[in-house]
Amino acid sequence: MEHPPGFVDRDKTDHVCCLQKAAYGLKQAPRAWYTELKAYLLSLGFHNSLADTSLFTLCCGSDFVYLLIYVDDILIIGSNNGLITHILALLAERFSVKDAEALNYFLGIKAHRTSRGLHLSPKKYILDLLHSHNMLACKPVCSSMASSPKLTLHSGIPLSDPREFRKLVGSLQYLAFTRQDIVYAVNHLSQFIHRPTNDHLQAAKRVLHYLAGTTTHRIFFSASNCLSPSCILGCRLDWGHG
Structure with a gap:
Protein backbone atom coordinates (compact mmCIF):
# COMPACT_ATOMS: atom_id res chain seq x y z
CA MET A 1 0.00 0.00 0.00
CA GLU A 2 1.39 3.42 -0.93
CA HIS A 3 1.84 5.98 1.82
CA PRO A 4 -1.24 8.23 2.25
CA PRO A 5 -0.69 11.96 1.54
CA GLY A 6 1.02 13.62 4.50
CA PHE A 7 2.63 10.42 5.77
CA VAL A 8 5.36 10.03 3.16
CA ASP A 9 8.87 9.68 4.57
CA ARG A 10 10.99 12.07 2.47
CA ASP A 11 14.07 9.94 3.08
CA LYS A 12 12.30 6.74 2.00
CA THR A 13 9.89 7.81 -0.74
CA ASP A 14 10.07 4.41 -2.43
CA HIS A 15 8.89 2.54 0.67
CA VAL A 16 5.37 1.16 1.04
CA CYS A 17 3.19 0.12 3.99
CA CYS A 18 3.09 -3.52 5.05
CA LEU A 19 -0.47 -4.05 6.27
CA GLN A 20 -1.07 -6.16 9.35
CA LYS A 21 -4.74 -6.43 8.40
CA ALA A 22 -6.93 -5.44 5.46
CA ALA A 23 -7.81 -1.75 5.42
CA TYR A 24 -11.42 -0.80 4.63
CA GLY A 25 -11.82 0.45 1.09
CA LEU A 26 -9.06 -1.64 -0.49
CA LYS A 27 -9.89 -4.25 -3.13
CA GLN A 28 -8.84 -7.15 -0.92
CA ALA A 29 -10.85 -5.95 2.11
CA PRO A 30 -14.15 -7.75 1.20
CA ARG A 31 -12.29 -11.03 0.63
CA ALA A 32 -10.38 -10.69 3.91
CA TRP A 33 -13.61 -9.85 5.76
CA TYR A 34 -15.43 -12.83 4.24
CA THR A 35 -12.54 -15.18 5.11
CA GLU A 36 -12.52 -14.00 8.73
CA LEU A 37 -16.29 -14.21 9.11
CA LYS A 38 -16.45 -17.60 7.41
CA ALA A 39 -13.83 -19.06 9.73
CA TYR A 40 -15.73 -17.81 12.77
CA LEU A 41 -19.09 -19.12 11.55
CA LEU A 42 -17.60 -22.54 10.84
CA SER A 43 -16.19 -22.58 14.37
CA LEU A 44 -19.75 -22.04 15.67
CA GLY A 45 -20.97 -25.10 13.80
CA PHE A 46 -22.31 -23.48 10.64
CA HIS A 47 -21.97 -25.24 7.30
CA ASN A 48 -21.06 -23.33 4.15
CA SER A 49 -23.44 -24.02 1.26
CA LEU A 50 -21.85 -25.62 -1.80
CA ALA A 51 -24.48 -24.01 -4.03
CA ASP A 52 -23.92 -20.47 -2.72
CA THR A 53 -20.78 -19.56 -0.77
CA SER A 54 -22.61 -16.57 0.76
CA LEU A 55 -25.06 -18.90 2.56
CA PHE A 56 -24.35 -20.56 5.91
CA THR A 57 -26.67 -22.98 7.69
CA LEU A 58 -26.80 -24.20 11.28
CA CYS A 59 -28.97 -27.10 12.51
CA CYS A 60 -29.58 -27.66 16.22
CA GLY A 61 -31.91 -30.60 16.56
CA SER A 62 -35.16 -29.61 14.90
CA ASP A 63 -34.21 -25.91 14.79
CA PHE A 64 -32.24 -24.21 12.05
CA VAL A 65 -30.63 -20.85 11.26
CA TYR A 66 -29.83 -19.52 7.77
CA LEU A 67 -27.29 -16.71 7.49
CA LEU A 68 -26.77 -14.90 4.18
CA ILE A 69 -23.83 -12.54 3.66
CA TYR A 70 -23.50 -9.69 1.18
CA VAL A 71 -20.24 -7.79 1.83
CA ASP A 72 -20.97 -6.25 5.25
CA ASP A 73 -24.74 -6.83 5.26
CA ILE A 74 -26.04 -9.99 6.92
CA LEU A 75 -29.51 -11.49 6.66
CA ILE A 76 -30.34 -14.05 9.34
CA ILE A 77 -33.50 -16.16 9.61
CA GLY A 78 -34.40 -19.23 11.61
CA SER A 79 -37.07 -21.32 13.25
CA ASN A 80 -36.22 -20.35 16.84
CA ASN A 81 -36.00 -16.74 18.05
CA GLY A 82 -33.89 -17.72 21.03
CA LEU A 83 -31.33 -19.42 18.80
CA ILE A 84 -31.20 -16.39 16.49
CA THR A 85 -30.64 -14.08 19.48
CA HIS A 86 -27.84 -16.33 20.71
CA ILE A 87 -26.10 -16.28 17.32
CA LEU A 88 -26.39 -12.49 17.12
CA ALA A 89 -24.87 -12.19 20.60
CA LEU A 90 -21.92 -14.37 19.56
CA LEU A 91 -21.37 -12.27 16.44
CA ALA A 92 -21.45 -9.08 18.55
CA GLU A 93 -18.76 -10.51 20.83
CA ARG A 94 -16.40 -11.13 17.93
CA PHE A 95 -17.25 -8.30 15.52
CA SER A 96 -18.52 -4.75 15.65
CA VAL A 97 -22.13 -5.14 14.50
CA LYS A 98 -25.15 -2.88 14.52
CA ASP A 99 -28.26 -3.76 16.46
CA ALA A 100 -30.38 -6.27 14.59
CA GLU A 101 -33.60 -4.96 13.09
CA ALA A 102 -36.52 -6.52 11.26
Missing part, protein backbone atom coordinates in the same frame (compact mmCIF):
# COMPACT_ATOMS: atom_id res chain seq x y z
CA LEU A 103 -35.94 -7.21 7.58
CA ASN A 104 -37.19 -4.33 5.45
CA TYR A 105 -34.99 -4.05 2.37
CA PHE A 106 -32.20 -6.32 1.14
CA LEU A 107 -30.41 -6.38 -2.24
CA GLY A 108 -33.15 -4.57 -4.13
CA ILE A 109 -35.99 -6.56 -2.56
CA LYS A 110 -38.48 -4.94 -0.18
CA ALA A 111 -39.85 -7.23 2.53
CA HIS A 112 -43.24 -6.59 4.13
CA ARG A 113 -44.51 -8.86 6.88
CA THR A 114 -48.20 -9.21 7.73
CA SER A 115 -50.24 -11.64 9.81
CA ARG A 116 -50.80 -13.66 6.62
CA GLY A 117 -47.12 -14.05 5.75
CA LEU A 118 -44.18 -12.40 4.05
CA HIS A 119 -44.40 -10.31 0.87
CA LEU A 120 -41.24 -9.78 -1.19
CA SER A 121 -41.49 -6.96 -3.69
CA PRO A 122 -38.78 -6.11 -6.28
CA LYS A 123 -40.58 -2.93 -7.37
CA LYS A 124 -37.68 -0.59 -6.63
CA TYR A 125 -35.24 -2.91 -8.38
CA ILE A 126 -37.49 -2.94 -11.46
CA LEU A 127 -37.83 0.86 -11.49
CA ASP A 128 -34.05 1.26 -11.17
CA LEU A 129 -33.59 -1.22 -14.03
CA LEU A 130 -36.04 0.66 -16.24
CA HIS A 131 -34.35 3.95 -15.37
CA SER A 132 -30.87 2.63 -16.22
CA HIS A 133 -32.14 1.68 -19.70
CA ASN A 134 -34.15 4.91 -20.21
CA MET A 135 -37.43 2.97 -20.31
CA LEU A 136 -39.39 4.40 -17.38
CA ALA A 137 -41.96 5.80 -19.81
CA CYS A 138 -42.07 2.78 -22.12
CA LYS A 139 -45.37 1.26 -23.23
CA PRO A 140 -46.34 -1.86 -21.22
CA VAL A 141 -47.08 -5.17 -22.95
CA CYS A 142 -49.09 -8.12 -21.67
CA SER A 143 -46.45 -10.85 -22.06
CA SER A 144 -42.73 -11.11 -21.46
CA MET A 145 -41.99 -12.81 -24.78
CA ALA A 146 -43.55 -12.72 -28.23
CA SER A 147 -44.89 -16.02 -29.53
CA SER A 148 -43.42 -15.37 -32.97
CA PRO A 149 -41.03 -15.14 -34.66
CA LYS A 150 -38.94 -17.73 -32.81
CA LEU A 151 -35.55 -16.58 -31.58
CA THR A 152 -32.56 -18.58 -32.79
CA LEU A 153 -28.79 -18.22 -32.66
CA HIS A 154 -28.89 -16.73 -36.17
CA SER A 155 -31.79 -14.30 -35.67
CA GLY A 156 -30.90 -10.71 -36.50
CA ILE A 157 -27.56 -8.94 -36.87
CA PRO A 158 -24.75 -9.52 -34.33
CA LEU A 159 -24.28 -6.58 -31.97
CA SER A 160 -21.03 -4.64 -32.30
CA ASP A 161 -21.03 -4.18 -28.51
CA PRO A 162 -22.79 -7.04 -26.66
CA ARG A 163 -22.25 -5.55 -23.19
CA GLU A 164 -25.68 -3.90 -22.98
CA PHE A 165 -27.43 -7.19 -23.73
CA ARG A 166 -25.31 -9.17 -21.28
CA LYS A 167 -25.75 -6.61 -18.52
CA LEU A 168 -29.52 -6.53 -19.04
CA VAL A 169 -29.89 -10.33 -19.05
CA GLY A 170 -27.72 -10.57 -15.93
CA SER A 171 -29.98 -8.09 -14.14
CA LEU A 172 -33.07 -10.02 -15.26
CA GLN A 173 -31.57 -13.29 -14.01
CA TYR A 174 -31.39 -11.86 -10.50
CA LEU A 175 -34.90 -10.43 -10.77
CA ALA A 176 -36.27 -13.82 -11.83
CA PHE A 177 -35.73 -15.13 -8.28
CA THR A 178 -38.71 -13.06 -7.12
CA ARG A 179 -40.49 -12.70 -10.47
CA GLN A 180 -41.06 -16.27 -11.55
CA ASP A 181 -43.32 -15.13 -14.39
CA ILE A 182 -40.24 -14.04 -16.38
CA VAL A 183 -38.14 -17.16 -15.73
CA TYR A 184 -38.85 -18.77 -19.11
CA ALA A 185 -38.10 -15.60 -21.08
CA VAL A 186 -34.88 -14.92 -19.16
CA ASN A 187 -33.65 -18.50 -19.50
CA HIS A 188 -34.35 -18.38 -23.23
CA LEU A 189 -32.48 -15.10 -23.65
CA SER A 190 -29.53 -16.46 -21.66
CA GLN A 191 -28.88 -18.96 -24.46
CA PHE A 192 -27.65 -16.11 -26.67
CA ILE A 193 -25.20 -14.47 -24.26
CA HIS A 194 -22.15 -15.53 -26.27
CA ARG A 195 -23.36 -14.02 -29.57
CA PRO A 196 -26.29 -11.62 -29.09
CA THR A 197 -27.97 -9.90 -32.02
CA ASN A 198 -30.27 -6.91 -32.38
CA ASP A 199 -33.26 -9.29 -32.31
CA HIS A 200 -32.10 -10.75 -29.01
CA LEU A 201 -31.67 -7.27 -27.55
CA GLN A 202 -35.14 -6.28 -28.74
CA ALA A 203 -36.57 -9.41 -27.08
CA ALA A 204 -34.75 -8.56 -23.84
CA LYS A 205 -36.20 -5.06 -23.89
CA ARG A 206 -39.66 -6.56 -24.39
CA VAL A 207 -39.23 -8.09 -20.93
CA LEU A 208 -38.68 -4.54 -19.65
CA HIS A 209 -41.89 -3.43 -21.37
CA TYR A 210 -43.69 -6.27 -19.58
CA LEU A 211 -42.13 -5.33 -16.22
CA ALA A 212 -43.15 -1.69 -16.71
CA GLY A 213 -46.79 -2.76 -16.51
CA THR A 214 -46.33 -5.24 -13.65
CA THR A 215 -44.17 -3.41 -11.12
CA THR A 216 -46.56 -4.27 -8.28
CA HIS A 217 -46.29 -8.03 -8.77
CA ARG A 218 -44.64 -9.69 -5.82
CA ILE A 219 -43.98 -13.06 -4.26
CA PHE A 220 -45.74 -14.26 -1.12
CA PHE A 221 -44.71 -16.79 1.52
CA SER A 222 -47.66 -17.88 3.64
CA ALA A 223 -47.29 -17.92 7.42
CA SER A 224 -49.40 -21.09 7.50
CA ASN A 225 -46.71 -23.12 5.72
CA CYS A 226 -44.92 -25.66 7.86
CA LEU A 227 -41.12 -25.53 8.04
CA SER A 228 -40.36 -28.82 6.33
CA PRO A 229 -37.93 -28.52 3.38
CA SER A 230 -40.73 -29.13 0.88
CA CYS A 231 -42.71 -26.22 2.28
CA ILE A 232 -39.80 -23.82 2.61
CA LEU A 233 -39.54 -23.79 -1.16
CA GLY A 234 -43.29 -23.42 -1.63
CA CYS A 235 -44.40 -19.95 -2.67
CA ARG A 236 -46.86 -18.22 -4.91
CA LEU A 237 -47.02 -14.98 -6.82
CA ASP A 238 -49.25 -12.27 -5.42
CA TRP A 239 -50.67 -9.92 -8.05
CA GLY A 240 -51.94 -7.41 -5.49
CA HIS A 241 -50.68 -3.89 -5.10
CA GLY A 242 -47.83 -3.26 -2.75
Whole structure:
Protein backbone atom coordinates (compact mmCIF):
# COMPACT_ATOMS: atom_id res chain seq x y z
CA MET A 1 0.00 0.00 0.00
CA GLU A 2 1.39 3.42 -0.93
CA HIS A 3 1.84 5.98 1.82
CA PRO A 4 -1.24 8.23 2.25
CA PRO A 5 -0.69 11.96 1.54
CA GLY A 6 1.02 13.62 4.50
CA PHE A 7 2.63 10.42 5.77
CA VAL A 8 5.36 10.03 3.16
CA ASP A 9 8.87 9.68 4.57
CA ARG A 10 10.99 12.07 2.47
CA ASP A 11 14.07 9.94 3.08
CA LYS A 12 12.30 6.74 2.00
CA THR A 13 9.89 7.81 -0.74
CA ASP A 14 10.07 4.41 -2.43
CA HIS A 15 8.89 2.54 0.67
CA VAL A 16 5.37 1.16 1.04
CA CYS A 17 3.19 0.12 3.99
CA CYS A 18 3.09 -3.52 5.05
CA LEU A 19 -0.47 -4.05 6.27
CA GLN A 20 -1.07 -6.16 9.35
CA LYS A 21 -4.74 -6.43 8.40
CA ALA A 22 -6.93 -5.44 5.46
CA ALA A 23 -7.81 -1.75 5.42
CA TYR A 24 -11.42 -0.80 4.63
CA GLY A 25 -11.82 0.45 1.09
CA LEU A 26 -9.06 -1.64 -0.49
CA LYS A 27 -9.89 -4.25 -3.13
CA GLN A 28 -8.84 -7.15 -0.92
CA ALA A 29 -10.85 -5.95 2.11
CA PRO A 30 -14.15 -7.75 1.20
CA ARG A 31 -12.29 -11.03 0.63
CA ALA A 32 -10.38 -10.69 3.91
CA TRP A 33 -13.61 -9.85 5.76
CA TYR A 34 -15.43 -12.83 4.24
CA THR A 35 -12.54 -15.18 5.11
CA GLU A 36 -12.52 -14.00 8.73
CA LEU A 37 -16.29 -14.21 9.11
CA LYS A 38 -16.45 -17.60 7.41
CA ALA A 39 -13.83 -19.06 9.73
CA TYR A 40 -15.73 -17.81 12.77
CA LEU A 41 -19.09 -19.12 11.55
CA LEU A 42 -17.60 -22.54 10.84
CA SER A 43 -16.19 -22.58 14.37
CA LEU A 44 -19.75 -22.04 15.67
CA GLY A 45 -20.97 -25.10 13.80
CA PHE A 46 -22.31 -23.48 10.64
CA HIS A 47 -21.97 -25.24 7.30
CA ASN A 48 -21.06 -23.33 4.15
CA SER A 49 -23.44 -24.02 1.26
CA LEU A 50 -21.85 -25.62 -1.80
CA ALA A 51 -24.48 -24.01 -4.03
CA ASP A 52 -23.92 -20.47 -2.72
CA THR A 53 -20.78 -19.56 -0.77
CA SER A 54 -22.61 -16.57 0.76
CA LEU A 55 -25.06 -18.90 2.56
CA PHE A 56 -24.35 -20.56 5.91
CA THR A 57 -26.67 -22.98 7.69
CA LEU A 58 -26.80 -24.20 11.28
CA CYS A 59 -28.97 -27.10 12.51
CA CYS A 60 -29.58 -27.66 16.22
CA GLY A 61 -31.91 -30.60 16.56
CA SER A 62 -35.16 -29.61 14.90
CA ASP A 63 -34.21 -25.91 14.79
CA PHE A 64 -32.24 -24.21 12.05
CA VAL A 65 -30.63 -20.85 11.26
CA TYR A 66 -29.83 -19.52 7.77
CA LEU A 67 -27.29 -16.71 7.49
CA LEU A 68 -26.77 -14.90 4.18
CA ILE A 69 -23.83 -12.54 3.66
CA TYR A 70 -23.50 -9.69 1.18
CA VAL A 71 -20.24 -7.79 1.83
CA ASP A 72 -20.97 -6.25 5.25
CA ASP A 73 -24.74 -6.83 5.26
CA ILE A 74 -26.04 -9.99 6.92
CA LEU A 75 -29.51 -11.49 6.66
CA ILE A 76 -30.34 -14.05 9.34
CA ILE A 77 -33.50 -16.16 9.61
CA GLY A 78 -34.40 -19.23 11.61
CA SER A 79 -37.07 -21.32 13.25
CA ASN A 80 -36.22 -20.35 16.84
CA ASN A 81 -36.00 -16.74 18.05
CA GLY A 82 -33.89 -17.72 21.03
CA LEU A 83 -31.33 -19.42 18.80
CA ILE A 84 -31.20 -16.39 16.49
CA THR A 85 -30.64 -14.08 19.48
CA HIS A 86 -27.84 -16.33 20.71
CA ILE A 87 -26.10 -16.28 17.32
CA LEU A 88 -26.39 -12.49 17.12
CA ALA A 89 -24.87 -12.19 20.60
CA LEU A 90 -21.92 -14.37 19.56
CA LEU A 91 -21.37 -12.27 16.44
CA ALA A 92 -21.45 -9.08 18.55
CA GLU A 93 -18.76 -10.51 20.83
CA ARG A 94 -16.40 -11.13 17.93
CA PHE A 95 -17.25 -8.30 15.52
CA SER A 96 -18.52 -4.75 15.65
CA VAL A 97 -22.13 -5.14 14.50
CA LYS A 98 -25.15 -2.88 14.52
CA ASP A 99 -28.26 -3.76 16.46
CA ALA A 100 -30.38 -6.27 14.59
CA GLU A 101 -33.60 -4.96 13.09
CA ALA A 102 -36.52 -6.52 11.26
CA LEU A 103 -35.94 -7.21 7.58
CA ASN A 104 -37.19 -4.33 5.45
CA TYR A 105 -34.99 -4.05 2.37
CA PHE A 106 -32.20 -6.32 1.14
CA LEU A 107 -30.41 -6.38 -2.24
CA GLY A 108 -33.15 -4.57 -4.13
CA ILE A 109 -35.99 -6.56 -2.56
CA LYS A 110 -38.48 -4.94 -0.18
CA ALA A 111 -39.85 -7.23 2.53
CA HIS A 112 -43.24 -6.59 4.13
CA ARG A 113 -44.51 -8.86 6.88
CA THR A 114 -48.20 -9.21 7.73
CA SER A 115 -50.24 -11.64 9.81
CA ARG A 116 -50.80 -13.66 6.62
CA GLY A 117 -47.12 -14.05 5.75
CA LEU A 118 -44.18 -12.40 4.05
CA HIS A 119 -44.40 -10.31 0.87
CA LEU A 120 -41.24 -9.78 -1.19
CA SER A 121 -41.49 -6.96 -3.69
CA PRO A 122 -38.78 -6.11 -6.28
CA LYS A 123 -40.58 -2.93 -7.37
CA LYS A 124 -37.68 -0.59 -6.63
CA TYR A 125 -35.24 -2.91 -8.38
CA ILE A 126 -37.49 -2.94 -11.46
CA LEU A 127 -37.83 0.86 -11.49
CA ASP A 128 -34.05 1.26 -11.17
CA LEU A 129 -33.59 -1.22 -14.03
CA LEU A 130 -36.04 0.66 -16.24
CA HIS A 131 -34.35 3.95 -15.37
CA SER A 132 -30.87 2.63 -16.22
CA HIS A 133 -32.14 1.68 -19.70
CA ASN A 134 -34.15 4.91 -20.21
CA MET A 135 -37.43 2.97 -20.31
CA LEU A 136 -39.39 4.40 -17.38
CA ALA A 137 -41.96 5.80 -19.81
CA CYS A 138 -42.07 2.78 -22.12
CA LYS A 139 -45.37 1.26 -23.23
CA PRO A 140 -46.34 -1.86 -21.22
CA VAL A 141 -47.08 -5.17 -22.95
CA CYS A 142 -49.09 -8.12 -21.67
CA SER A 143 -46.45 -10.85 -22.06
CA SER A 144 -42.73 -11.11 -21.46
CA MET A 145 -41.99 -12.81 -24.78
CA ALA A 146 -43.55 -12.72 -28.23
CA SER A 147 -44.89 -16.02 -29.53
CA SER A 148 -43.42 -15.37 -32.97
CA PRO A 149 -41.03 -15.14 -34.66
CA LYS A 150 -38.94 -17.73 -32.81
CA LEU A 151 -35.55 -16.58 -31.58
CA THR A 152 -32.56 -18.58 -32.79
CA LEU A 153 -28.79 -18.22 -32.66
CA HIS A 154 -28.89 -16.73 -36.17
CA SER A 155 -31.79 -14.30 -35.67
CA GLY A 156 -30.90 -10.71 -36.50
CA ILE A 157 -27.56 -8.94 -36.87
CA PRO A 158 -24.75 -9.52 -34.33
CA LEU A 159 -24.28 -6.58 -31.97
CA SER A 160 -21.03 -4.64 -32.30
CA ASP A 161 -21.03 -4.18 -28.51
CA PRO A 162 -22.79 -7.04 -26.66
CA ARG A 163 -22.25 -5.55 -23.19
CA GLU A 164 -25.68 -3.90 -22.98
CA PHE A 165 -27.43 -7.19 -23.73
CA ARG A 166 -25.31 -9.17 -21.28
CA LYS A 167 -25.75 -6.61 -18.52
CA LEU A 168 -29.52 -6.53 -19.04
CA VAL A 169 -29.89 -10.33 -19.05
CA GLY A 170 -27.72 -10.57 -15.93
CA SER A 171 -29.98 -8.09 -14.14
CA LEU A 172 -33.07 -10.02 -15.26
CA GLN A 173 -31.57 -13.29 -14.01
CA TYR A 174 -31.39 -11.86 -10.50
CA LEU A 175 -34.90 -10.43 -10.77
CA ALA A 176 -36.27 -13.82 -11.83
CA PHE A 177 -35.73 -15.13 -8.28
CA THR A 178 -38.71 -13.06 -7.12
CA ARG A 179 -40.49 -12.70 -10.47
CA GLN A 180 -41.06 -16.27 -11.55
CA ASP A 181 -43.32 -15.13 -14.39
CA ILE A 182 -40.24 -14.04 -16.38
CA VAL A 183 -38.14 -17.16 -15.73
CA TYR A 184 -38.85 -18.77 -19.11
CA ALA A 185 -38.10 -15.60 -21.08
CA VAL A 186 -34.88 -14.92 -19.16
CA ASN A 187 -33.65 -18.50 -19.50
CA HIS A 188 -34.35 -18.38 -23.23
CA LEU A 189 -32.48 -15.10 -23.65
CA SER A 190 -29.53 -16.46 -21.66
CA GLN A 191 -28.88 -18.96 -24.46
CA PHE A 192 -27.65 -16.11 -26.67
CA ILE A 193 -25.20 -14.47 -24.26
CA HIS A 194 -22.15 -15.53 -26.27
CA ARG A 195 -23.36 -14.02 -29.57
CA PRO A 196 -26.29 -11.62 -29.09
CA THR A 197 -27.97 -9.90 -32.02
CA ASN A 198 -30.27 -6.91 -32.38
CA ASP A 199 -33.26 -9.29 -32.31
CA HIS A 200 -32.10 -10.75 -29.01
CA LEU A 201 -31.67 -7.27 -27.55
CA GLN A 202 -35.14 -6.28 -28.74
CA ALA A 203 -36.57 -9.41 -27.08
CA ALA A 204 -34.75 -8.56 -23.84
CA LYS A 205 -36.20 -5.06 -23.89
CA ARG A 206 -39.66 -6.56 -24.39
CA VAL A 207 -39.23 -8.09 -20.93
CA LEU A 208 -38.68 -4.54 -19.65
CA HIS A 209 -41.89 -3.43 -21.37
CA TYR A 210 -43.69 -6.27 -19.58
CA LEU A 211 -42.13 -5.33 -16.22
CA ALA A 212 -43.15 -1.69 -16.71
CA GLY A 213 -46.79 -2.76 -16.51
CA THR A 214 -46.33 -5.24 -13.65
CA THR A 215 -44.17 -3.41 -11.12
CA THR A 216 -46.56 -4.27 -8.28
CA HIS A 217 -46.29 -8.03 -8.77
CA ARG A 218 -44.64 -9.69 -5.82
CA ILE A 219 -43.98 -13.06 -4.26
CA PHE A 220 -45.74 -14.26 -1.12
CA PHE A 221 -44.71 -16.79 1.52
CA SER A 222 -47.66 -17.88 3.64
CA ALA A 223 -47.29 -17.92 7.42
CA SER A 224 -49.40 -21.09 7.50
CA ASN A 225 -46.71 -23.12 5.72
CA CYS A 226 -44.92 -25.66 7.86
CA LEU A 227 -41.12 -25.53 8.04
CA SER A 228 -40.36 -28.82 6.33
CA PRO A 229 -37.93 -28.52 3.38
CA SER A 230 -40.73 -29.13 0.88
CA CYS A 231 -42.71 -26.22 2.28
CA ILE A 232 -39.80 -23.82 2.61
CA LEU A 233 -39.54 -23.79 -1.16
CA GLY A 234 -43.29 -23.42 -1.63
CA CYS A 235 -44.40 -19.95 -2.67
CA ARG A 236 -46.86 -18.22 -4.91
CA LEU A 237 -47.02 -14.98 -6.82
CA ASP A 238 -49.25 -12.27 -5.42
CA TRP A 239 -50.67 -9.92 -8.05
CA GLY A 240 -51.94 -7.41 -5.49
CA HIS A 241 -50.68 -3.89 -5.10
CA GLY A 242 -47.83 -3.26 -2.75
